[in-house]
Amino acid sequence: MSQAYLYPLAILLVGFVAAHKFARLATRKGYQGGKAKRYPMLLMIAAIGAAVLLFLGAILIGLAMPHWQAGISTIYFVGNWFVIAVNLLVLNLAYKNMKAAPDAKG
Secondary structure, eight states, rough: OOTTTHHHHHHHHHHHHHHHHHHHHHHTTTSSSHHHHHHHHHHHHHHHHHHHHHHHHHHHHHHHHGHHHHHHHHHHHHHHHHHHHHHHHHHHHHHHHHHOOOOOOO
């Protein structure tokens, strides 16, 4: 677990890129870009929270059951990729819905 910091960094990168894309699309459609940034940022915070919980859970299980340490790293790896995949899926669906939204009037 020496590369445990890479998962939150990946989530941060995805969150900031998504916030920029959401704001740019909202501005293009005539909505406020600042409000559109909130959704990806909140989702990024929730995903980082889930990654931190996975990390703490892996530490606690590793301390409590030392014979499970090899399996814990696998659970941590798969869990973080699941969090990243769900994050990307939700952002993709939200972006598609935002694209389909009508332009703002006036």
